[in-house]
Amino acid sequence: MTDPHEVHASDSDLSAYLDAELDAAARCRVENHLAACPRCAARLADFRHLAAEFARLPRESLGCDLAGVIAGRLAEEARPRPRVHASGWRGLLPLGFGAAASVALGIAMGAVLFGGGAALPRMAAMSVFDPIPPGGLCPGLDACYARGADMTGAFK
């Protein structure tokens, strides 16, 4: 092999070395070079430092369970329902409330679907206007829309 100082390790080899994704021969080659080359060792340290910074990023959380919401939306799509409910309530809501409303509706309908109850679509639709989710399936609802604390009041 050539003098290690003449050919530096590539970024992609250093990066893959950090991730333990090199095969044995390549790993050996990189390790030998690193032992002799402060510049590549420093580059590897930079990559390692970046990875450590990522590990410090806060773990953002949904703050609620979407399973009910999704079940509700699937049911909404699958089931032929009276038109009144299909377009009526959505039209009543101010802009931007769609997401929050669909969360609430989903919780209601999710309770129907996953809770095994046989509630009527009308009941589910009406509960959209109830700020307290039925069954308390999503205790973190407020957390989902932290800035919308004032929005829940508008549902009354």
Next chain:
Amino acid sequence: MADDDKGTNQRMDDADEALALRAQAGDRQAFAQLVRRHQERVFRFVLRMLGSREEAMDLTQETFLKAYRALPGWRPEARFATWLFQIARNATLDQLRRRQLVEFVPLDADAPGEAACEPHDAAPLPEERLADRQRIGLLERALGALPAGQREILLLRELEDMSYAEIAATLGVNEGTVKSRLARARAAALAHYRHHAGESPDDRSA
């Protein structure tokens, strides 16, 4: 990766597979379980890609709705988690295109030290925590300055801890491409990081 982790991952994959098969057969409870198992991961990825909680919440829902509709096409040979991330990733890129977003919108451009989505806290922070938040803000800005393709591969590797094989499957590229794209993304992130910090993240000179 430790054998324990591999064992845990394998058990999780097996459980996913069993649930996905049941969901395919029409078991909605099983699909709800899949949502619960994966919603936080999908949300975290989408949020870091888009920068907006509300959009991320909607897109996380969209991802699972799309997954449900695509479920008949899922085969047990594909890891469910990888398959789901493909859907999340495509939905995210579609959304970025819909926004016609060339540059990522930082979570809060005027307050780079602020953690995302948290109301402003006027109370003085302990010095150590303030420094932490500034560092987090720096990384978030560096991440935000990258093109979507570099941002996503960094997130999949650094936050989701995916192997190159998993990333390759998620992005639909080969592992060689993962290796080179990830290295470029890391180099670009470091360059932005230095640019914003005005110094190297370590104490090394140039």
